[in-house]
Amino acid sequence: MRVTIVSRIYRPEPAAASIYLGAVADELLNQGHAVDVITAAPPRGTQVRSRGERVRTLPVLRDRNGYVRGYIPYMSFDIPLAIRLLFTRRPDVVLMEPPPTTGVVVRTICALRRLPYVYDAADVWSDAAQLEPVSPFVVKVLRALETFALHGATHIVTISQGVMDRLRALGITRAVTLTGFGADTHEFPLSKRSPEPLFVYAGSYSASHGAEILIDAFARFLPTHPDYVLRFIGNGSERHLVEARAGALGIEDRIEYLEPVPPAELLPHLGAAAASLATIKPSTVYEYSYASKAFSSLSAGCPVLFAGSGPTGSLIDAANEHVRAGASCIYDVDSIAAAMAELADNRSTPDQRAALSAWTAQEHSMSAVARRVVAVLTSVVAERG
Template structure:
C-alpha cells in the first residue's frame, strides 16, 4: 500500500506531532507499506529517506519562534501541498491539522478518489473559541473542521475527549490511539545532567500551555530551596515572557535553552528532580495529554503536572508524580516537594515500566498504522 502523510511538522522538529507521526511511519514501513511524507523544509534538514519512508520538504513561512503557525504560514504550506498531492500517487492519505490542510486533502482526495485519514490531535475550532478569536472566524473554522472530519474515511483521536468532540462535529469512524513515546531514546539508563537540584520543562511553551506558571512560582521555591533551578529547553510563543520572568529572579534561577535533539533532552530529564508540565485550563485543551509527561516518565523522572484532564488523572492514580491546581501557590508547593524528595532508586524503574506497558511509541504507532491500513480496500495493497 502506498501511503502519503501530509503534515506541516515532522522529525527532526522537536514536537509531540513529530514523535507521533514518526511512530506511525515506522509502523507502516514495518508492515511493508511504502510511505511518502509531504512536509516542510526545516533549517538544516534536507529531503531524506530511510527504511521505506521518503520525506519531501517544501520551504514555508515561519513565525518569529520558527514555527509554521498562523494563517499566512499555513497558507504557505497548504497551497503548494495541493499541487504536491496531485502529482503523487497514493492508496490512502493521512493528514494532520490544521483543518485548512485537511480541506486541501479532502478536495484533492475527492478528485483522485483516494480515501484519507484525519489524525486529530486536538479540536482547532474549540481552541480558537477559547483563545478569543472573533466569532465569525470561530464559526468558519468550525464549519471547515466539521467538513473535513465528515469526509474522512477514518479519524484517529489521541484521547477519549478528542474522540467525543470530533464525533459531535460529524466524524463517524473514530479510533482512539493515545500518544506514545520512544522508549529506545527515553529510558532511565545512560548519562544524566548533573548540575545540582533542578526542575525541567522540555518542549514547546505556547500560550495554551501556560509554562510561565513555574517561573512565577520560583520565588516561593527559592525561599525553601535556595539553590534550586528551573530549566526550560525548547521554544514557543511564550519564550519572550519566560525570558522577562527569568530576569526578575536571581541569576541562574531560571535558565532558558534552545531546543536540542531528543537524546540530549533525555539526558537532562534523567538528571532532573522532576519534569514540570502544564496545560492552562479553559483554553480549549483541557483534554490534551502532553507527550512531555511520557518523555519524563520513560526517563525515570516523576512529573509535576499543573492542570486538569486525563493527564492529571493518570499522574494521580498511578503515582507518577504530583498534580497541582494551575495556581502559583499549589505549583510552588509541588515543586518544593519534588526538590526535597529523597530518590529511593526504585521510583525511576517503576515509572519507566509503566510507560513501557501502557504508552510506548512502538505500540501506539502500530495501533495508528492499523487504522490507516483499514482505510483502504485490501486490493489497494500492492
C-alpha cells in the first residue's frame, strides 16, 4: 500500500513525534510499502535524509526558538499543505500528526478525495491549551477544531489509556487503538560514556511540565553536591520562568541551557548524566500523559528521575523491579532533592546501565509500537477493500 504521513515535524528535528513517525515510516518500508512524507522544512543547519521514504518539505515560519509553534506558524504549514495533499499521488491511507488545525486540513482534503486517515492522538491539545495564558474563547475554538478532526478520522491511535479515556469523555466514538509509546533503540542505543556530576533535562518544558520546580530542588541539593550541573536541552514556553527562578536563588552559574539537538548529539549528554529529569505538573488536565523523554533516556541506559503525576511514575517503579531505572516521587521540592541525592550518591554502574538499556529494548521498543501502528493502517485499507 501507499501511505502518506502528514506532520509539521519529522526527523531529523529532535522531538518525540519525529522519532515516533520515523519509526512508523521505517516499519512501513520494511514491510514493502511506499511512504510519502509531507512535512515542514527542517531548521536551519539540518538536512532531511531519506531512508527510503519520499520526503517533501514545505517552508514554514518558526518561532524565535526555531520551533513550529503558534497559530501563524501552524497556518504557514497548513495552507500549503492543503494544496500539496490535494494533488499528491493518491495514497491508500493518510497518517496525520496534530495540531488540530492540520487535522482540519487533512479531514477536508481527505473528504474531497475520499481517502481514509488515521489520527495520531498522543495527547489532547485543547486540554493542554488550558494551561497556557489564553482566553477561554481560544480554548473553545481549539476544542471545536480538534473534535472536528477526530470525528472525521477512520481510526485513532494513542499512546496511553488516559488519552483514550479522555477522548471518550469528549464524545469521540471513532475506533481507538492503544499502541503505547516506546524508545527508539536505534536512535538511542546504550551510551558508554562515563557519568559526570550532571543532571540533564532533555525536551520541551511547557506549563504542563512545571519544570521550574527542578530549580528549587537543585538549589536544595547543591550545598551537599556543589560540583553538580543541571543542563536543559530543548526549548519551551516556560524557559523564562526557569531562568528567573535560577537567578532568584543565585544558582544561575550551575544551570546550562542548550538548544534542541538531534538524537545522535543528545546521546552523549544522557551518557554523561547521573540521571535525566522529567516532570508533569499534577492537578492539571494533562496529567494522564507520559513524559515521553523518559523512554529515550532509559534506552540509552540513563536512569530517570520523574516527579509528578501520570503513568510515567508507574513505568519507572515497574522497571525498578527488574533493573535500576531511576526514581519516581511526588511533585515536591524536598522529595525531588532527596531523589537527586540518592541518584548522585549511588550512580549506576556500567553493568546496570547496560541492563537498563537491554530491558528497555525488550519491553518498550519503538519498533513494537510502530508495528502496531502499521497494523492499524493495514486494517483500515483492508476494510475499505
